[in-house]
Amino acid sequence: MKIHVVRNVLDAGEAAAETNRRRMDEAGVLGVNLLSAPGSGKTTLLEKTIPALGPDHRCAVLVGDLQTTRDAERLGHLAAEITQINTGRGCHLSAAEVARGLDSLNLDRVSFLFIENVGNMVCPAAFDLGEHLRAVLLSTPEGDDKVAKYPVLFQTADAILLTKTDLIGVLEFDLDRVRDDLSRVNTGAPLILMSPKTGEGLEPWLAWLMEQRRGRDKQ
């Protein structure tokens, strides 16, 4: 009797993602992929996060954008290492791009690698870059209907950051609707309310990052 064996052959992208994850593991780096629509505040979040993590937790950043190096310029003086990846017409970062990005970074004594994905609520959700964790941002001006409309993105999140909460007062934004939609889509990820302006939410976000870091160190 002939027994058929079906092996799960990784495609090129999945294999590249696994290689990226192994490289980060070997370097002792926790990789965090940041995903959101354009203008949700990914770069602003990093502007606040990197200094707050302090000198004991050095951060490297890969910044994805179709064009411009503006985000890398904003973060260049804060991160220990930073590389801008311009995707041209590409709607998401790929594992191969991240691999080339890793080549460009010195990860010695780096604790966190933040990967700021291209602003897009659809395509980046489908691509594993080799990150350990995904943080998904939703800004209040985008509207309280986005979890239901883009469920795949929120399903894959390890943490969900509701940003620009300082604008809730001037918007019609129903936080209960977001919580209700998340209860159907993702009950495992914490929802952290944030405002870079008021500083709200930075502490629970940092605590979450540090907890993930410690969990990884124990493995």
Add this chain to the structure above:
Amino acid sequence: MKIHVVRNVLDAGEAAAETNRRRMDEAGVLGVNLLSAPGSGKTTLLEKTIPALGPDHRCAVLVGDLQTTRDAERLGHLAAEITQINTGRGCHLSAAEVARGLDSLNLDRVSFLFIENVGNMVCPAAFDLGEHLRAVLLSTPEGDDKVAKYPVLFQTADAILLTKTDLIGVLEFDLDRVRDDLSRVNTGAPLILMSPKTGEGLEPWLAWLMEQRRGRDKQ
């Protein structure tokens, strides 16, 4: 001597787009594709636009979303005809989806067909749906750097609507930066500043639509 003739063979998507355009032409309908990031105000714009165009200019709408029929529910009582297209994991509307959408609509005595694309600043820009015109929305909370970061989207626009201008006072938003970036990317399309809250910008937008409609009628 053999002379090679290279014909531009349309791919399936381009052919479907041309068919859609011909169908709209034959029905005397002006097709307007609305493109933007999630939450820029495409549905709100239509909520204001459709009643303001009045009974002499009946509107049909095709609404694209990954999931939910929320936008169609918001517009259902305003539009003469409406169909929601759920793309699932699809990051943009395709000409084939619009073709099926056209099948579902009665375009008798309809002046405008608005196609509300999936919220995404990258992928929808690359796909002709057969529309006559593209209107691209950018909302102020997304930030003043988006024209430079997503140039392809803005290059293809026939009109650019800066929405949520009522929030400029509480944001750090540099309108000159947007104008400056647009001067490199697209000088033909008008930039219309809009706030659904204050009603700012609705009149120039309606005037632009009517002008396009008259231009089409003369052809």
